Amino acid sequence: MGQQHDAYFVPTKSFWPFVAAAVMFTTMFGAAHWLNAEPGDSGFGRTVLAVGAIGVLGMFFGWFRSVINESLSGRYNSQVDTSFRMGMMWFIFSEVMFFGAFFGALFYIRMFSVPWLGGEGHGALTHQFLWSNYAASWGADGGNGPAHVGGSFSTVAAWGLPLLNTLILLSSSVTVTIAHHALRAGHRGKILVFLGMTVLLGALFLNFQAHEYIEAYRELNLTLHSGVYGATFFLLTGFHGLHVTLGTIMLSVIWFRVLKGHFSKEHHFGFEAVAWYWHFVDVVWLCLFMFVYIL
Amino acid sequence: MSHAAIHDQHDDHHGAPKGFFQRWCMSTNHKDIGTLYLIFALTMFFIGGSFAMVIRAELFKPGLQLVQPYFFNEMTTLHALVMIFGAIMPAFVGLGNWMIPLMIGAPDMALPRMNNLSFWILPFAFVLLLSTLFLPGGGPAGGWTMYPPLALQSGSLAYVVFAIHLMGISSIMGAINIIATILNMRAPGMDLLKMPVFVWSWLITAFLLIAVMPVLAGAVTMLLTDKYFGTSFFNPGGGGDPVLYQHIFWFFGHPEVYIMILPAFGIISEVIPTFARKPIFGYKAMVFAIASIAFLSFIVWAHHMFAVGLPLGADIFFMYATMLIAVPTGVKVFNWVSTMWGGSMTFETPMLFAIAFVILFTIGGFSGLMLALVPADFQYQDSYFVVAHFHYVLVTGALFAIISATYYWLPKWTGRMYNEFWGKVHFWNSVVWVNVLFFPMHFLGLAGMPRRIPDYNVAFANFNMISSIGGFLFGASQLIFLGVLIHCVFFSKKKAGERAWEGAKGLEWTVPSPAPHHTFDVPPIIHDEELAHGNVNA
Known part of the structure; x- marks a missing residue:
């Protein structure tokens, strides 16, 4: 049939x-x-x-x-394929909402709770009676709150490793798309090369991320304990890193499946699902780069 | 091959597999998994109910009578968690599992194995949650909302957080499955606007679940890292804010409230037309009202936090947004009433519960409107008035709808009719005692009795005693329900026909009763006149 x-x-x-x-x-x-x-x-x-x-x-x-x-x-059959596609799309939507909770926390803290602690708006009395010395700011000076939880720290500079990581993830999105086009055209050699590059770029990203964490802990004194700055920084980038790890593993599995000839021009849901996931992880990183590192 | 569903195993063509483990633990059958969900929900309903009995027994008289305050707090916390995540939500998922494929002419759910996983996570998750009662540090006792900093003092926080993660994973997968089923598995000719309202309500509920369960997961993850990994999300000294938790929690929590009531709206919209023998009044308005309520649910969360010290502008915005919800909800109530208007009504048990739902849920809605007023809420906040309000919408709302649905579809599930007399005994006992139980709580709350306390001022003694008596008898009435169910499933002699109710319309009534293990192996031919809403465009 x-x-x-x-x-x-x-x-x-x-x-x-x-x-x-x-x-x-x-x-x-x-x-x-x-x-x-x-x-x-x-x-x-x-x-x-x-x-x-x-x-x-x-x-x-x-x-x-x-x-x-x-x-x-x-x-x-094609109906099962559609069900799988819907399943993956809605799964990614749920992931978007999961990151949304942490981004929401970041925005709330930066827009409301830290300025209120500094005496803005209806935080005036709290400020005066509890922490009158606290000058609200984000980043190295005020990001760990009036009690300076975790001691003074420095932030990670956006235009070093994070910029490099941005370029790496953006290129990996390009390579995975080239691999997808190659798959649709039926060029297996090209798929393996570009998908392989995507895996390597993912691994490279994780490597730099690990470097960044080590540097943050050893030299910048930026840790999970560094007040709410450290908390949002490590939870947002950490959960993103976990997703990159998962995505890299999935891409590697797909690479082996391409090698074994599992996919055809018409039938390659597994490949597409992973590619969607990879793009999702990429978009999350762009938001991170913007709101965690630059701003 | 082209005219039968492609099942990989031969025995699937004939009926249920033989082995117990094979049938119930390895199932890919939406009916068996639906049954598992419903049995699980019923079990949790009695466990959560027994916690409520402890609460009412302690509150029977002022002073500490039976239990220690900490244990009392564990009971209020776990009563809520068990009833919400263990009873109401799984019951709706079970009903959806059983009925959605039958109502849209699908052979099963779109992703049957994931369906099985969604179910089996739940018993494990509740073992994790309830095991905390037996741990050295005791169970969670800071209320089901788990506000920091109180929740952070609980030794069992990790168990609770992980149990909630598991429940969330289960709910998200269940919701994905329901959306994929409804959007992808409808029989040809079952247009979206011909679907039963119950299916519509589940489609929208599933969307809400996928949107907010991950947010809850995020909120409890922050609790976890604050307690065990030294982060400062909710610690003002570190720049955080405990109110942040409340914002994130209620961004989940308010849509969650509608997750527990929208499928109930769907059920009532099936039951009332059947027993009024009239199509539902304003089908499209009903669908759009559900969608509007779902949309509004995302922009009203801070009405749970009026007294926490929000900026005035926020209080006012959330007050008006909250009151807007009364509009689509009012549309629904008027449409149910208009459906009954001029109908040839009969009053079998499902219809009795549905009518009680319309009246009593509306009372719960009105007390909700009172709570939505910021100045008034400063008085009602955290009092028994709130407890009265949400028990009217959840017990006489969600739970009554689930009971109504159970009586309504029981003949389809079992092939037998339940005992109508005992069904009515169950109904009258429930409806009387539930009001004795919850109505006095309005007065207690207005008089100033705070919620979540094991002891209270003697001024509140009389109403508490009345409420407790209502509670014990309402609890006992549910044993009648259990009896009716057991009798129907195992002993009833009265066979049900395909169309168990005279006025029932829809695809689920075109298959035999009990519904065979596999239905709609081939997409059915849809005849509009068989559908409850076949002629919406006419």
Whole structure:
């Protein structure tokens, strides 16, 4: 039969969802136990966390392998493809909202809470009676609040590594798009080259990000403890970094799948999903570069 | 091959798989997963209900009677978390799972395995949440909203945060699945504006879920890092602000309120036309009203925070925006009433619960309007008036709709009719005692009794005692519900036909009762006259 969906497709039973729920629980339980560990704890929580995390990796591997095999056997019709596409789009939307919470926090703190602590608007009394010495500002001088939580620190200069990282991520978006066009034209060699470049650029980004963190901790005294500046800086860039890591892993998987000839000109949802994700991560970085580093 | 759904395994063509683990833990069947959701929700309803019984028992008389204050606070916190995330939301997802594919002529949900994952995360998440009761530090006791700095003092915060992450992942996946199902799996001819209102309400609810559950995840993640990793999001000394948490939380929290009521609107819009034997009045207005309410839900969050010290302009904006919601909600209430007007009404149990919903939810809406007024809210804030308000919209609103839906579709699920007499006994007991339970709370709140306290001034003694009596009897009435359900599922002799209710319209009533394990293997031919809203354009 062709790819018309004059009949519906319902996938076979699978134990992966149940396994997924169980290993997610194991990971979370281990993490919670670990965070609450008293000094001299046996390390039970950490062990459970490790077991859960390995389980999650194994689950992803197993579940995706079974889906890839089903896809290769030609059982998925165009309706299934559309469902997958919608699933990925809405997943990315949920990720947008997740970052939205942290950007919202950043904007609120910069627009309202820090100026109020400095006596602006209805914060006048708080300022006068609690912290009359505090001159509200963002960045190195006031970003860790009136109590100077974490001690004085310097900020990361926007026009050094962050600019380089911006250029790297932007180029990686170009290379992944070239790879996509090559896929549609059926040039496998070209896909492998440009997709490979995308993976390398992603890895390079992460490498520079790691350098930046090390420098922030060792030389700038900019840490998670550096008041709300450090908190927003590390949580925003940290969650973004996690997403780049995930995206790089996904791109590598796709690279191997291209090598094995999994994709055709018409059928390459896996590739496109990862490409969308990569562009999403790129856009988040542009917002970060603008609002965390430059402004 | 072209005229049957392509199932990978042969036995799928015939019926449910045999093994228990295979059928229930490996399922890709929307009916089985829907059943799991509903059983889970019912279980959580009784667990959360037992917490409420502890609360009402303690409040029966002034003074500390039965439990320690800390345990009382654990009960109020967990009662809310269990009822919201464990009972109401999974019940709606279960109803959506069962009914949406049947209502739009789809063979199953769009992503059946993810559907199974969405469900199975929940029992694990609640094990994580409820296990905190047995931990050395005790469970969460700072209220379900988890405001810092109080929430940061709780030793079990990590467990609660991770449990909420799991519930959020489950809700997001469930919502993605519902959107993909509705947009991609409708039978040919099932146009968007021919869909049942219940399906519309779930489409919009799913959008809200995907938009706000990640925001909650962000908020609790900040709590987690503030407590365990030394960040200062909510610490003014470090430049943060505890009020920031409230903003982020209620940006999630207010749409969440509508997540718990929009599917209820959908249910009521199915039940009332059936028993009034008239099409719903103003179908398109109903759909647009749901969409407007959903939109407004994003710009009213700070009405939960009027007394926190917002700038005056913010208070005023959020007051007006909140009162705007009364317009689309009023449209819905008037349309339900107009649907009944001149209809040939009969009063079976689902219809009784639906009518009670319309009246009692409207009372909850009115008290909501009172709370929306900033000057008045300064008085009502954090009093039992608020407790009365949200229990009217959630118990006589969301919960009554779920009970109505259960009675309405039970014949379709089981192939048997429930016992109408005992259904009515359940209804009358519920509707009387729920008012005895919650109505006096309005007076208590207006007189100044604060919420979330185990002890109170003797001046409040009488109404609290009345309320507690109502509470115990309302709780006991739900055992009748359990009895009716068990009788219907296992013992009832009365068979239900395809169209279990005389006036029922829609695709779900064209398949046999009980609905076979697989329905609509082939896209059905849609006849507009079979649909509840087939002729909207006529």
